[in-house]
Amino acid sequence: MGGASGGQVEPERVADGWPRRWRARERRLARAVAVRGRLAAGFYEFLWFGLKQAWASLFGGLLLALILASWLWYPRESWLNRYDALTLAAFALQLALLRSGLETVQEARVILVFHAVGTVMEVFKTAVGSWAYPEAAVLRIGGVPLFTGFMYAAVGSYIARAWRLFDLRYQAHPPLWQAQLLAVLIYANFFAHHFLPDLRPALFLAVGWCFRRTLVRLRVRDRDRRMPLLVGFALIALFIWIAENVGTFAGAWVYPHQQRGWSLVAPGKLGAWFLLMIVSHALVASLHGAARGEPGGSRTGR
DSSP: OEEEOOOOOOHHHHTTTSOGGGHHHHHHHHHHHHTTOHHHHHHHHHHHHHHHHHHHTHHHHHHHHHHHHHHHHOOTTOSSOHHHHHHHHHHHHHHHHHHHTSSOHHHHHHHHHHHHHHHHHHHHHHHTTSOBOOSOOSSEETTEETHHHHHHHHHHHHHHHHHHHTTOEEESOOOHHHHHHHHHHHHHHHHHTTTSOOOHHHHHHHHHHHTTTOEEEEESSSSEEEEEHHHHHHHHHHHHHHHHHHHHHTTSOBOGGGTTSOOOOOTTHHHHHHHHHHHHHHHHHHHHTGGGTOTTSOOOOO
8 A cells, every 4th residue: 555645634534433532532642653753653554544444344343243143142942033133133233323423324325225235136146046044034035134135234334434434535536437337237247147148257357447547545544545446345355255254154144065064155256245346336436426526525536
């Protein structure tokens, strides 16, 4: 991740999106670290980057913790199915984050869209046998328990929160309509490749061409940093794949090759998650007013 020169920012901007009571403490700590030299300051910024990433992943991290906790401790003889308990818990978590102000209304809108998009794909994919949910559920659509939509929503929540926390801006971004068109084609191919030739090779080439020069500029503390957007997509896809392995290990869902016992999710799924990042990026950009350069959004012009 390369650096770009940037001046000092307002103290409130440094911890944007964090509870106010933490900000004064952070400023005091930053001043104490700054006098210890560049190495200490660099380590502090790296630590702050990790903290912001964890904060952006709040919804997804808590949801994954719920899945693990239910696998370890949820009583199998309970009158309420585990999947239904996860659905109710995820819904309560969403309401708690919104009411507490830890999640904005705009981010909740993003989550709602991702929930709908993910649930539609889940219903189709389980119907054709791509994966399955082995436990019973009352709150479901077809063979899909409703908590699964929240897993897709967690991806949208992360992107929307990171957009705000890191003040994301883009250089040499393709026109928004191109990203939206790619998103539509990728989403359609998730369904169509079961009946028609798989277009993923062509889609990878199209994504690489459209975003080949795109850089994302992000602000960790008081300076802008930048990295190729495609690298960012790949890194997020990697972490989603790791989380998917945790979820399948906890029995939340199973792939056909895991029917007789858990094994690693195929690395080829990284490609699917990478393409899903294009869909996610286009959705959030559309809802964020990115193309219009609105306050709080990020300009995507060249």
